[in-house]
Amino acid sequence: MSTCKSHKTSICCLAVFLLVVLRIAIGWHFFYEGIHKFDERHGFSAKGFLGVAKGPTAPLFFMMLPDLSGEQRLVIDTVKDEKGKDVKTFIEYENAWNTFKERFLARHELNDDQKKKIDVIFNQYLTSLRDGAADVGPEVAAWRKSMERFHERNAEIRNDTQYEQKRRWDEMMGYRKEADGWINMLDGMSTGLQSDMARVVSPQLAGEGGQIVTQPEKAWVPNPIVSTHMRTLDLAVTWGLTAIGLCMILGFCTRLACLGGVAFLFNVFLTTWPVPGVYPELPDMIGHFLYISKDVIELIAMLALAAMPSGRWGGLDYFLWHCGGKKLAQRFGLVCCCDDEPKCETKA
Numbered sequence: 001m002s003t004c005k006s007h008k009t010s011i012c013c014l015a016v017f018l019l020v021v022l023r024i025a026i027g028w029h030f031f032y033e034g035i036h037k038f039d040e041r042h043g044f045s046a047k048g049f050l051g052v053a054k055g056p057t058a059p060l061f062f063m064m065l066p067d068l069s070g071e072q073r074l075v076i077d078t079v080k081d082e083k084g085k086d087v088k089t090f091i092e093y094e095n096a097w098n099t100f101k102e103r104f105l106a107r108h109e110l111n112d113d114q115k116k117k118i119d120v121i122f123n124q125y126l127t128s129l130r131d132g133a134a135d136v137g138p139e140v141a142a143w144r145k146s147m148e149r150f151h152e153r154n155a156e157i158r159n160d161t162q163y164e165q166k167r168r169w170d171e172m173m174g175y176r177k178e179a180d181g182w183i184n185m186l187d188g189m190s191t192g193l194q195s196d197m198a199r200v201v202s203p204q205l206a207g208e209g210g211q212i213v214t215q216p217e218k219a220w221v222p223n224p225i226v227s228t229h230m231r232t233l234d235l236a237v238t239w240g241l242t243a244i245g246l247c248m249i250l251g252f253c254t255r256l257a258c259l260g261g262v263a264f265l266f267n268v269f270l271t272t273w274p275v276p277g278v279y280p281e282l283p284d285m286i287g288h289f290l291y292i293s294k295d296v297i298e299l300i301a302m303l304a305l306a307a308m309p310s311g312r313w314g315g316l317d318y319f320l321w322h323c324g325g326k327k328l329a330q331r332f333g334l335v336c337c338c339d340d341e342p343k344c345e346t347k348a
């Protein structure tokens with residue numbers, strides 16, 4: 001039987017081994033979650049979980065998602081057409097299309113015939129955009145006024161009964177769903193514009209039905225307002241999870257990696273908020289929780305790992321620790337009893 005005798009707080013070798021296994025297992029979970037989000041076919045976006053946050057911190061998470069309800073992107077303004085006539089248009093999309101066209105022409109060396117084709121395609125899509133704004137303009141205006149009344153009511157209401165929570169949540173989701181219908185239409189037009197213009201440069205870039213087969217250079221940004229901000233947020237989540245997981249697997253800067261994972265899981269806990277009486281309730285398919293969810297359990301496990309030098313028991317932190325890390329920690333008084341590796345002996 002193995003026992004440890006260095007001091008009263010020492011742990012046995014089996015416990016050390018299991019803690020290293022726990023670190024690697026949690027690290028693999030984070031690592032795979034991260035690399036899975038790199039696959040564009042899955043269409044990962046932080047909007048998926050931040051946009052449905054609930055509980056007291058929900059407004060903070062909603063603020064992290066610019067133009068969550070599409071109010072900016074669905075602004076309809078009046079512009080002059082080629083004949084000087086006033087026409088309605090989705091101004092944010094028209095401005096983004098004009099910017100895209102300028103960059104597209106500057107990037108590709110086109111002959112006069114190709115430039116004429118580009119102009120024809122662009123004007124056709126621009127006409128469709130303006131016709132669409134004229135068609136749905138009254139509906140968008142009514143939706144916008146209804147949204148304003150909704151925000152005004154919520155600012156005044158202090159009723160937190162479950163019925164009121166459900167009513168407000170369902171109404172908010174209804175407004176978003178209605179806006180998503182128009183936004184999906186506009187984003188689809190934007191994708192079609194990119195595909196048709198790319199086909200003029202190289203027919204191999206588009207399929208028979210206009211579907212992009214070979215991914216072209218991503219000059220077009222389908223979502224003209226939120227793309228830059230959301231792209232940064234999505235990359236931060238993706239790279240953050242991957243880095244945390246890889247560091248935990250390798251045992252490199254393990255404590256910092258664990259604390260990073262704790263911060264991420266704490267935010268996940270705040271978005272799900274498994275507290276009774278908060279609407280909407282968590283789906284039954286992911287389990288039944290009362291305050292303590294799976295994320296909280298993993299969070300506590302990572303806190304325990306952060307409190308112990310598991311990276312030095314089976315990871316690259318062993319080399320960092322013995323190549324100057326220990327002396328540096330002692331100089332600043334950062335060494336505690338658990339920073340010493342367990343010294344074990346075997347007894348019959």
